[in-house]
Amino acid sequence: MELLCAEVPGRALRAGPDPRLLLDRRVLQNLLEQEDRYSPRTTYFQCVQQEIKPPMRRTLAIWILEVCEEEKCEKEVFSLAMNYLDRYLSSVPTRKCHLQLLGIVCILLASKMKESSPLTVKNLCIYTDYTIWPHELREWEIIVLGKLKWDLAAVLSHDFLEHIIRYLSLPVHESELVKKHAESFIILCTVDFTFSIYPPSMIATGSIAAAMQGLSIVANSKSGDPLAELLAGVTGTEVDLLIACQEKIEAALSENLRRVSQSQSQSQLLSSKAAGCHRDHKQKPMSTPTDVTKVML
The missing domain is CATH 1.10.472.10 (Cyclin-like)
Structure with missing residues (x-):
C-alpha cells in the first residue's frame, strides 16, 4: 500500500505553534522569568x-x-x-x-x-x-x-512573538504580516550591539509595535488601550521604556536604509568606473590591473 506524504523533497517541514502553549499564560511567564539568565x-x-x-x-x-x-x-x-x-x-x-x-x-x-x-x-x-x-x-x-556550561536553550526575542501577537486579536493574515516584519526588526537589533541593554521580551514588543505602526495596523483590543500600553501590559514592561525601544528600532531602520542606499550608490559608481577602465583597457593595456575586491577590503 502506498503511503501519502505531504513532505516536499529537499524542504524540511516545521511544526506550527501549539495553541495550548499560546493560550497558557504560564508559558509566557516562564519565558519572562528565564530571559535574564541568558x-x-x-x-x-x-x-x-x-x-x-x-x-x-x-x-x-x-x-x-x-x-x-x-x-x-x-x-x-x-x-x-x-x-x-x-x-x-x-x-x-x-x-x-x-x-x-x-x-x-x-x-x-x-x-x-x-x-x-x-x-x-x-x-x-x-x-x-x-x-x-x-x-x-x-x-x-x-x-x-x-x-556556556552546555546551556544552549536560550530565550530569544523570537520566542515571544507568537505569545504577544495573540493578545492583539488580529486577523490571521495581519498576524503573519506583523510577525514577518517584527522578525526583520529583531535581526536588525541583533546586529546592533547597542540593543543589548534591552531584554529579549522588550525587543520583541518594540519590534511588534514598530511593525504595526509601519504597516498602519490597529490592534483589536477589548480594553481600548493604546498600542504601547497594551503591549507593555502583556510583558509587564514600563510604557516609557517600550516607547524608547520602539523609537530606537525605527531610528536603526532608517540608519540601515541610509547605509544600504549609500552602498548601492558606491556600487554604481564602482561599476561605472570599471566600465570606463574597461573601455580604456581596449585602447591602452593596463600595466597593473587591480582587483576591486581587494580595494574594498
Whole structure:
C-alpha cells in the first residue's frame, strides 16, 4: 500500500505553534522569568575584551547573517548564534584572530539546536575560504560548550512573538504580516550591539509595535488601550521604556536604509568606473590591473 506524504523533497517541514502553549499564560511567564539568565553582559567590551571592539562584532554579525541566509536557516539560528557569541565574549578574553572561528562555531551550535538538518562542518569551513579547518572547529566547539556550561536553550526575542501577537486579536493574515516584519526588526537589533541593554521580551514588543505602526495596523483590543500600553501590559514592561525601544528600532531602520542606499550608490559608481577602465583597457593595456575586491577590503 502506498503511503501519502505531504513532505516536499529537499524542504524540511516545521511544526506550527501549539495553541495550548499560546493560550497558557504560564508559558509566557516562564519565558519572562528565564530571559535574564541568558542575557550577556552589556559591558564586556570595556571590562573583558581588549582586542575585540564593537565594529568588529558588527562585521562578524553581518557575515554570520549572510551565512545563515545563504544556507536558508531558520531565523532563530542567527539570533541564537549571536547570543552564544555575546555570552562567550562576556566571560572569555578573545583575540581578534579567533573571532571568525568563534562565530562559525556559534553558527554550528545554533543550527544543531534549531535545524532538523544541522549545517555541516565541511560547508561551514568553505565559508571561511578554508582559513579554518574542521579539526579547529570541532576543538573550539567543545571549548565554547564548556564556557556556556552546555546551556544552549536560550530565550530569544523570537520566542515571544507568537505569545504577544495573540493578545492583539488580529486577523490571521495581519498576524503573519506583523510577525514577518517584527522578525526583520529583531535581526536588525541583533546586529546592533547597542540593543543589548534591552531584554529579549522588550525587543520583541518594540519590534511588534514598530511593525504595526509601519504597516498602519490597529490592534483589536477589548480594553481600548493604546498600542504601547497594551503591549507593555502583556510583558509587564514600563510604557516609557517600550516607547524608547520602539523609537530606537525605527531610528536603526532608517540608519540601515541610509547605509544600504549609500552602498548601492558606491556600487554604481564602482561599476561605472570599471566600465570606463574597461573601455580604456581596449585602447591602452593596463600595466597593473587591480582587483576591486581587494580595494574594498
